[in-house]
Amino acid sequence: MSFPLLTVTAAVPAAGAILTAAVPAARRTAAKWLALLVSVATLVCAAFVFVRFEPGGDRYQLVESHAWIKDFGVRYELGVDGIGVALIALTALLIPFIILAGWHDADVPAASGGEAPAEKPGNRWRPTQGFFALILMVEAMVILSFEATDVFLFYILFEAMLIPMYFLIGGFGDRAHTGSDENAAAQRSYAAVKFLLYNLVGGLIMLAAVIGLYVVAGNFSLTEIAEARVNGQLEMATNTERLLFLGFFFAFAVKAPLWPLHTWLPNAMGEATAPVAVLITAVVDKVGTFAMLRFCLQLFPEASKWATPVIVALALVSIVYGALLAVGQRDIKRLVAYASISHFGFIIMGIFAMTSQGQSGATLYMVNHGISTAALMLVAGFLITRRGSRLIADYGGVQKVAPVLAGTFLIGGLATLSLPGLAPFVSEFLVLVGTFARYPVAGVIATTGIVLAALYTLVLYQRTMTGPVKEEVRTMPDLRARELAVVVPLIALLIFLGVFPKPLTDVVDPAVTHTLSDVRQQDPEPTVPIQNAEAAK
Numbered sequence: 049m050s051f052p053l054l055t056v057t058a059a060v061p062a063a064g065a066i067l068t069a070a071v072p073a074a075r076r077t078a079a080k081w082l083a084l085l086v087s088v089a090t091l092v093c094a095a096f097v098f099v100r101f102e103p104g105g106d107r108y109q110l111v112e113s114h115a116w117i118k119d120f121g122v123r124y125e126l127g128v129d130g131i132g133v134a135l136i137a138l139t140a141l142l143i144p145f146i147i148l149a150g151w152h153d154a155d156v157p158a159a160s161g162g163e164a165p166a167e168k169p170g171n172r173w174r175p176t177q178g179f180f181a182l183i184l185m186v187e188a189m190v191i192l193s194f195e196a197t198d199v200f201l202f203y204i205l206f207e208a209m210l211i212p213m214y215f216l217i218g219g220f221g222d223r224a225h226t227g228s229d230e231n232a233a234a235q236r237s238y239a240a241v242k243f244l245l246y247n248l249v250g251g252l253i254m255l256a257a258v259i260g261l262y263v264v265a266g267n268f269s270l271t272e273i274a275e276a277r278v279n280g281q282l283e284m285a286t287n288t289e290r291l292l293f294l295g296f297f298f299a300f301a302v303k304a305p306l307w308p309l310h311t312w313l314p315n316a317m318g319e320a321t322a323p324v325a326v327l328i329t330a331v332v333d334k335v336g337t338f339a340m341l342r343f344c345l346q347l348f349p350e351a352s353k354w355a356t357p358v359i360v361a362l363a364l365v366s367i368v369y370g371a372l373l374a375v376g377q378r379d380i381k382r383l384v385a386y387a388s389i390s391h392f393g394f395i396i397m398g399i400f401a402m403t404s405q406g407q408s409g410a411t412l413y414m415v416n417h418g419i420s421t422a423a424l425m426l427v428a429g430f431l432i433t434r435r436g437s438r439l440i441a442d443y444g445g446v447q448k449v450a451p452v453l454a455g456t457f458l459i460g461g462l463a464t465l466s467l468p469g470l471a472p473f474v475s476e477f478l479v480l481v482g483t484f485a486r487y488p489v490a491g492v493i494a495t496t497g498i499v500l501a502a503l504y505t506l507v508l509y510q511r512t513m514t515g516p517v518k519e520e521v522r523t524m525p526d527l528r529a530r531e532l533a534v535v536v537p538l539i540a541l542l543i544f545l546g547v548f549p550k551p552l553t554d555v556v557d558p559a560v561t562h563t564l565s566d567v568r569q570q571d572p573e574p575t576v577p578i579q580n581a582e583a584a585k
Contacts, residue, residue: 052197053100054126057093057136061086061143062188069181069417076176081473083180087144094140103135103554107562108197108271116201117309119268125198129557130410132194134552135255135338138418139331141541143187148181149426149534152180152325154220179220182212186327193335203258206299206335213332214244216324217316222381222438230481239312239319246312250302257295261347264288274346274566277368286350297344297359303336306396307366310389317385320439322429325381329388329425330418336393337414341407341563345399345572349567352400359400360483360490366393368493369552371500379438383508385419390497391417397481397494402569406482406488407490408558411422412475412552416463416545420472423538424460427453430531431512434524440508445517450526454513457534461509465501465543471545485572 064086071079101109108127116124128136148489154176189209196202202252218240221232257270264284267283276282284292302309313333317325345352378381391413398410431446431453432438447454459470466476476498484491545552564570 050110052112053093053097054112054128057090058192059095059386060090060093060188061184061191064089065181065184066187068105070178071177073175073177076155077178077179078429080147083184084147086184087140087147087187090191091140091144094136096192097128098555100135100553101128101130103130103558109189113196116198119260120200121269121377122200123269125200125269125271126192126195127141127197128195129342129562130555130557131338131341133196133368133555134411134415135296135334136191137185137414138334139186142330142418142422143183145534145538146183146323146326147423148159148530149322149326149429150179150183151530153321153323165171165201167485169501170384171299177560183327184215185212185583186216186332190331190335194380198215198268199258199261199270199273201346202339203251203254203341206254206303207248208341209253210244210247210330210337211558213328216327217243217320220321220324221319222321222432228230236319239315242312244318244352246302246309247299249311250299251294254299257299258293260288261290265293266496270343270346277347277349278566279573284348289348289351291343293348293355296348297340297355300336300339300344301396302360303333304340304392304396305333305336305389306362307369308362310366310370314382314385317388318379322381322425322432322539325384325420326425326427329385330421330469332394333528334414334418337392337399337410339398340396341411345563346566350521352567353402353569356400356402360487362395363393363397363400364490364493366390366395367397367497368500371497371504374504375500377504378440380432380440380508380512381438382438383424383504384425384428384464385525387501387504388417388421390501391421392462394476394494394497396488401479401483401486402564402567403482403571404557404560404564405485405486407563408553408556409475409478409480409482410533410558411556412471412549413479415552416471416475416542419538419541419545420460420463420470423535424457424464425540426534426538427457429461430527435521440511443512443518443521445513445516446524447513449519449521449524452526452532453524454509456527457513458509458538459539459542460535465505466498469543469546471542471544471549474549488535 068079068083111127114124116122189205193202193205218236221236291422293580305313316328369391370386374383374386395410395413398406463470463472468473480491
């Protein structure tokens with residue numbers, strides 16, 4: 049039996065979560081260091097997965113398959129394609145930075161909105177161990193969901209990750225709030241419950257579709273069902289396929305989030321700490337868009353093509369609507385949340401453009417959006433912690449007192465608006481090219497999202513970082529060593545992938561080719577053929 053590398057990659061953070069939660073209450077610092085070391089070990093495992101994956105090899109590699117619930121045909125079945133490998137690498141890369149950025153987020157008294165005072169007998173401290181254990185548990189579930197090729201196993205992970213996320217949002221909320229502690233707690237509870245209910249409803253609809261798929265196919269194996277569909281050994285009635293597709297897609301659209309199922313995201317990101325907000329939008333939400341590629345297109349190719357015009361229209365609404373609402377935001381974190389809704393619109397549009405450029409760009413967008421959003425949101429979190437406010441109007445002139453913070457904030461913002469030379473530009477360009485090739489009107493409309501992104505990003509920077517120095521920020525310290533250790537590698541990666549995306553495209557492109565063959569789609573022929581020099585003469 050070959051070494052179960054995929055299982056180990058998910059088992060390391062799962063075991064680390066248990067060990068971190070078991071650290072004695074008085075050893076909070078030890079719990080932090082343990083969680084950080086576990087996240088680094090997970091990154092090493094993910095690096096081995098990336099290195100061992102052969103882009104020109106089988107579609108699913110490092111396969112593991114074991115009987116689980118024999119009576120129902122459920123198997124513990126894992127395997128990765130290029131898209132899964134890229135997202136596993138993204139997840140494992142971001143978690144150490146999330147842990148470092150949230151180093152002190154749970155070190156405040158449970159009923160306090162300010163900095164932690166010296167520890168005294170009787171102080172009720174929020175459980176630091178629980179905070180980091182929950183992050184590691186989410187990492188384990190997300191990585192395993194990118195590896196699962198059994199539909200039932202994926203469904204369990206898809207739903208189970210909601211539980212730790214609920215406690216991270218509701219139990220460890222942002223300290224920068226206005227009003228009383230009771231009001232802040234109520235807002236956190238509202239955001240957590242809304243997140244849970246939206247995703248549970250989507251998951252329940254998906255469960256009905258999973259059961260329906262089993263009735264039709266007789267098993268839960270993605271590879272077996274997809275192969276049977278391609279070979280004509282499994283035929284689905286048109287209406288049955290469409291209903292099953294809608295059941296899966298609805299759950300993924302909630303997670304993604306796609307308009308009009310997006311309203312939980314601004315609340316969740318606004319009330320969560322900045323590291324948890326990054327965990328939501330840069331890691332957990334990618335499961336939704338990934339699943340559209342892996343499950344919707346492979347299992348239901350004809351229904352995917354049938355639904356494409358409507359989905360592309362909804363993606364366009366997400367792009368423009370999210371960007372417009374970002375322009376009008378007064379809260380820094382909610383601005384980033386609405387910007388993410390716009391970016392997810394680009395990702396979904398690229399997936400359902402059904403072109404190689406569009407789907408390659410969408411996969412790269414998942415990775416690059418994760419890195420750029422992490423850079424911007426974590427720097428914003430450092431800024432908010434210093435001032436104690438999320439409101440844009442409470443800032444001004446920060447670049448004069450904290451130039452490194454302002455500079456890194458600017459680079460993160462420029463990446464968000466897809467400036468050439470930074471990683472998101474490559475992915476957004478490919479999405480637009482791929483969309484324009486099949487849906488030129490949609491491609492033109494989507495470009496308005498770029499203009500609006502420049503508007504909300506640069507206005508945010510102008511109002512917070514430039515102008516006269518406000519009295520409340522006059523003594524604001526610049527980024528410290530721990531904070532620089534979080535931000536600098538992310539910015540370096542944005543620049544590296546912006547000028548040299550080949551390491552990712554080499555891994556992703558073969559998987560995209562397989563996906564397009566599943567839906568029997570080819571890239572449209574150019575409307576104006578390129579003539580060679582001899583023909584031109």
